[in-house]
Amino acid sequence: MASSSHPSAPCAACKFLRRKCIQGCVFSPYFPPEDPTKFTNVHKIFGASNVSKLLNEIAPHQREDAVNSLAYEAEARLKDPVYGCVGAISVLQRQVLRLQKELDATNADLIRFSSNQNILRPPQVSGSSIQNPHVLPTSDYYGIYSPWNYNP
């Protein structure tokens, strides 16, 4: 958490807004004067008063993360005024779906191979049912490889 190194140096927000940076300034811990762009971006997209209201509604220990995520979104929106960071979400989601399909296909191949091995392998002498040491039961198989069913 950066703060002004000199007691009287205004934070980037107060510098931008051309106002006195008072002792309890809500912006100063998160908008150090040496990074003026951060506040400029956030102010341009969200506005200082909206950010101030948002920070006041958040617990102090969460404000740094909140400011950083706002700064990220603001920067993303300035680079891509149409989609902002939602564009990244869309791209990531497509990749997740693609990998999921690929994983499903690989799992299907594994099941097919393991089934073939079961057919080719001579039955075990013991009285227990045939066990394939390499493949877990199907109902659990997807649970191992697919994160969609994973329960921590």
Next chain:
Amino acid sequence: MASSSNSPCAACKFLRRKCQPECVFAPYFPPDQPQKFANVHKVFGASNVTKLLNELHPHQREDAVNSLAYEADMRLRDPVYGCVGVISLLQHQLRQLQMDLTYAKTELSKYQNHNLSGATTAQGLIAAAAAAASANHHQTLGNNLISCCGGGVNRDHLYHHNPPFFNARDQQTSVLRGFDVNNNYDTSAGVLAMNISANGIGQHSQFQQPRAAGTDDRSTTIDPS
């Protein structure tokens, strides 16, 4: 999309002003979706949205409004992380899937090698190497995707607090730098074709409700099931 000629759009209704024929908000904030504008106004402010829309071509404005509405909705559901929490979640899913896929392919290669039981040792090694190379390629691809979408991740922030990723309230997302969107995705499907399943990933409260702050139905389907 456009409001009727007599009733004010949701924005002008909210702002309690006369809705002019050339109102910039009217095409995108119909009066039957008051929450959409309320959210956008609360997070971004009407004047910021006006400036943003005025800088865009008219054909881009609908997508822009819908993405703003989505961002605003996410920010109101998760005031600390907003959309960045979603990005972090998706990156985690991607990494997990990549690991699972690599492992599955490795297992598959063992079966394939076993089926080549008449093959020489050298051929078996070549097959294993090919499978491994394929797995490595995907691993690299996954890493490239992650770096593309969040590259230059500040690892210190990511693991500043232990990554209890499965609880949205406690998750400490990374500060993502090096943002670089691949803009080649299909805009006709809408940027908000969300289908995030939080089923196995934990209790992300923001995904427990169907998507509000209406965007186009054609483009937004968040499925939290």
